[in-house]
Amino acid sequence: MMPSDSxxxxxxxxxxxxxxxxxxxxxxxxxxxxxTAESFMSFGQREIRKVPLLRGRTVVNLFFEASTRTRTTFExxxxxxxxxxxxxxxxxxxxxxxxxxxxxxxxxxxxxTDMFVVRDSASGAAHLIASHLPxxxxxxxxxxxxxxxxxxxxxDMFTIRREKGGxxxxxxxxxxxxxxxxxxxxxxxxxxxxxxxxxxxxxxxxLIPTEIESMGVKVFADMAEGLSGADVVMMLRLQRxxxxxxxxxxxxEYFSRYGLTEEKLRHAASDAIVMHPGPxxxxxxIASSVADGExxxxxxxxxxxxxxxxxxxxxxxxxxxxGEETG
Amino acid sequence: xKTLIRGGHVVDPANGLxxxxxxxxxxxxxxxxxxxxxxxQPDQEIDATGRLVLPGLVDLCVRLREPGEEQKATIxxxxxxxxxGGITRVVCPPDTSPLIDTPAMANMIRQRADAxxxxxxxxxxxxxxxxxxxxxxxxxxxxGAGCVGVSNGLRAxxxxxxxxxxxxxxxxxxIPVFLTPQxxxxxxxxxxxxxxxxxxxxxxxxxxxxxxVGVARDLALIETSGxxxxxxxxxxxxxxxxxxxxxxxxxxxxxxxxxxxLLLSERDIGAFDTRYKVIPPxxxxxxxxxxxxxxxxxxxxxxxxxxxxxxxDAKLAPFSEAAAGISGIETLLPLTLSLVDRGAxxxxxxxxxxxxxxxxxxxxxxxHLSPGAIADLCIVNPSHRWQFTPEKMHSRGRxxxxxxxxxxxxVERTLRAGQTVFELSG
Numbered sequence: 001m002m003p004s005d006s007x008x009x010x011x012x013x014x015x016x017x018x019x020x021x022x023x024x025x026x027x028x029x030x031x032x033x034x035x036t037a038e039s040f041m042s043f044g045q046r047e048i049r050k051v052p053l054l055r056g057r058t059v060v061n062l063f064f065e066a067s068t069r070t071r072t073t074f075e076x077x078x079x080x081x082x083x084x085x086x087x088x089x090x091x092x093x094x095x096x097x098x099x100x101x102x103x104x105x106x107x108x109x110x111x112x113t114d115m116f117v118v119r120d121s122a123s124g125a126a127h128l129i130a131s132h133l134p135x136x137x138x139x140x141x142x143x144x145x146x147x148x149x150x151x152x153x154x155x156d157m158f159t160i161r162r163e164k165g166g167x168x169x170x171x172x173x174x175x176x177x178x179x180x181x182x183x184x185x186x187x188x189x190x191x192x193x194x195x196x197x198x199x200x201x202x203x204x205x206x207l208i209p210t211e212i213e214s215m216g217v218k219v220f221a222d223m224a225e226g227l228s229g230a231d232v233v234m235m236l237r238l239q240r241x242x243x244x245x246x247x248x249x250x251x252x253e254y255f256s257r258y259g260l261t262e263e264k265l266r267h268a269a270s271d272a273i274v275m276h277p278g279p280x281x282x283x284x285x286i287a288s289s290v291a292d293g294e295x296x297x298x299x300x301x302x303x304x305x306x307x308x309x310x311x312x313x314x315x316x317x318x319x320x321x322x323g324e325e326t327g
Numbered sequence: 328x329k330t331l332i333r334g335g336h337v338v339d340p341a342n343g344l345x346x347x348x349x350x351x352x353x354x355x356x357x358x359x360x361x362x363x364x365x366x367x368q369p370d371q372e373i374d375a376t377g378r379l380v381l382p383g384l385v386d387l388c389v390r391l392r393e394p395g396e397e398q399k400a401t402i403x404x405x406x407x408x409x410x411x412g413g414i415t416r417v418v419c420p421p422d423t424s425p426l427i428d429t430p431a432m433a434n435m436i437r438q439r440a441d442a443x444x445x446x447x448x449x450x451x452x453x454x455x456x457x458x459x460x461x462x463x464x465x466x467x468x469x470x471g472a473g474c475v476g477v478s479n480g481l482r483a484x485x486x487x488x489x490x491x492x493x494x495x496x497x498x499x500x501x502i503p504v505f506l507t508p509q510x511x512x513x514x515x516x517x518x519x520x521x522x523x524x525x526x527x528x529x530x531x532x533x534x535x536x537x538x539x540v541g542v543a544r545d546l547a548l549i550e551t552s553g554x555x556x557x558x559x560x561x562x563x564x565x566x567x568x569x570x571x572x573x574x575x576x577x578x579x580x581x582x583x584x585x586x587x588x589l590l591l592s593e594r595d596i597g598a599f600d601t602r603y604k605v606i607p608p609x610x611x612x613x614x615x616x617x618x619x620x621x622x623x624x625x626x627x628x629x630x631x632x633x634x635x636x637x638x639x640d641a642k643l644a645p646f647s648e649a650a651a652g653i654s655g656i657e658t659l660l661p662l663t664l665s666l667v668d669r670g671a672x673x674x675x676x677x678x679x680x681x682x683x684x685x686x687x688x689x690x691x692x693x694x695h696l697s698p699g700a701i702a703d704l705c706i707v708n709p710s711h712r713w714q715f716t717p718e719k720m721h722s723r724g725r726x727x728x729x730x731x732x733x734x735x736x737x738v739e740r741t742l743r744a745g746q747t748v749f750e751l752s753g
Binding site for chain 1: 522523525526527528529530532534597598599640643644645646647648
């Protein structure tokens with residue numbers, strides 16, 4: 001039995017109180033989040049876009065690592081639920097000097113925060129925070145190092161379900177820098193839990209972590225083989241700074257082998273969709289003609305992200321203790 | 328002053344003794360081990376019925392944190408903790424602050440420890456100046472000041488020529504070279520064994536090759552330099568096989584393993600549990616089993632604590648930023664005996680790995696109970712079940728993954744040179 005990084009997410013009666021990783025969440029929890037998100041989808045078009053589910057609650061977006069788009073979608077999601085939202089982009093000192101990550105969080109908690117949305121460059125940061133806060137405070141992981149980005153994976157699942165109608169029998173290919181990708185790890189857990197037929201990862205050996213097969217995926221080095229018959233193609237962002245190391249020899253060679261072009265996409269199923277968590281490196285991991293093409297659902301992912309994050313916040317606060325109003 | 332320890336089960340691997348015997352002590356020396364002669368009139372008798380009587384343990388890797396990090400621990404606190412763990416001699420690596428790279432510093436540390444009066448401290452001198460891996464230290468003078476070996480601590484000497492010359496120079500004076508084999512490039516910023524768990528947790532990983540490349544390089548250098556070398560704290564099963572082969576070819580190399588590497592694996596890290604963060608990292612269950620077999624076969628002659636006390640905050644950080652190391656000095660003996668109890672290690676081999684074998688590596692006359700030896704020994708209740716809790720620790724560092732665990736043996740008394748330096752109260 002694989003030890004799980006999931007246990008801290010549940011309270012003593014088994015209710016979900018933090019959203020830190022997809023690993024270990026039951027399928028019903030995931031489909032419940034997707035169903036609730038579906039009910040929030042119409043809100044964007046309404047004249048009054050708010051529901052009072054989190055009225056009087058304080059949500060702190062605590063981003064120790066720079067991010068604009070993810071933080072913005074969390075902010076919009078929280079505001080549509082009528083929460084009070086504070087955004088903090090904090091540069092974090094390493095723990096040896098200055099205030100520690102836990103000092104920062106405890107200070108904010110002392111100001112009666114109900115929910116933290118946390119992003120940090122260190123794997124496990126959200127787990128650390130969640131396990132050192134009082135039990136009524138909720139934590140959502142908005143990305144921790146290379147470990148997990150579970151809300152991104154959920155919005156990807158939501159997008160797949162809308163486009164494909166479900167998960168049964170799907171073949172999904174994840175392409176690129178899996179080694180450094182928290183998105184890929186969360187996608188793999190979500191896809192396995194939701195029961196797709198096959199998950200593949202495609203990339204050079206320098207970007208595929210060892211023993212990734214233990215997570216139930218098949219590894220391919222060749223795009224034609226790996227994309228063959230795929231229903232969903234999920235591209236990953238390749239950080240340009242990785243190019244400076246010894247992981248990939250050059251942008252040209254990477255694009256020639258793994259950049260998603262219309263030609264390579266022909267190996268996938270004829271109705272395959274193309275996804276990307278953004279921001280896109282055009283001409284590095286994906287050709288503009290594909291990113292902007294008819295198979296691309298990249299902008300839908302962004303739109304869906306708001307409803308899915310509303311759903312996750314509402315799910316966690318629905319299980320919250322305490323009174324209706326907090327200070 | 329004459330003391331008789333009566334009725335104990337004496338385990339003295341150096342003399343092949345594993346049975347009931349009395350031990351008589353006169354002043355600071357053992358005068359006999361066996362049945363008491365009629366004319367021995369003790370001033371003091373210690374009833375050791377139902378107890379194990381062992382030579383005082385010799386721990387080859389103990390960080391005392393003094394000088395330099397007294398906020399974490401001191402020579403006084405950690406040598407007292409050692410005595411509470413049945414340990415009467417500890418070897419401390421040179422990576423204190425300032426470093427142990429001068430005879431004055433080596434003398435200062437030994438004298439501080441002697442003044443405290445608990446376990447003796449045998450320092451290792453720095454292998455290279457400033458541990459920078461560039462210039463040799465005054466090794467002969469360091470040895471003259473009581474350094475029992477030279478070491479570069481956890482800092483790799485990545486210049487192979489410097490390492491070869493350091494080994495050649497040390498071998499001139501027969502000074503043991505303590506190595507922690509690791510390739511610094513493959514180590515990188517890794518914090519966990521490279522494998523299934525590092526992949527799942529998304530943590531920067533240390534591949535097995537980081538250690539085996541270091542072992543292979545150092546074995547080749549040992550062969551050409553003739554240095555007497557000790558490979559400390561091995562973590563990989565492959566390393567055991569490589570050291571075994573070197574020893575079969577007659578290389579003067581010994582090896583040790585930290586007790587936690589015989590009991591834990593990468594899987595214990597669970598959800599980023601920083602208590603299990605150690606360097607070298609916990610590896611697979613297969614590695615753990617191969618290390619145990621290495622001790623059983625005698626390839627790994629020494630089990631040490633790799634004691635690293637930390638303050639309370641050191642582990643309260645994301646895994647990659649948390650301090651590495653376990654405060655292990657008080658659990659070394661009970662945990663080793665737990666391996667004996669479950670049949671993983673024969674008792675004589677296990678006790679030898681804590682006593683006579685490390686004593687021989689550092690070239691001190693200790694770790695045995697022969698007549699004439701300094702009376703360093705400990706008395707252990709092998710069936711005392713007790714829960715290991717922070718309140719029961721003597722070390723300043725409470726960073727142990729074994730807190731809360733029920734241990735099956737407990738040190739009741741430790742004697743140093745015939746004097747009781749620890750006695751369990753209550």
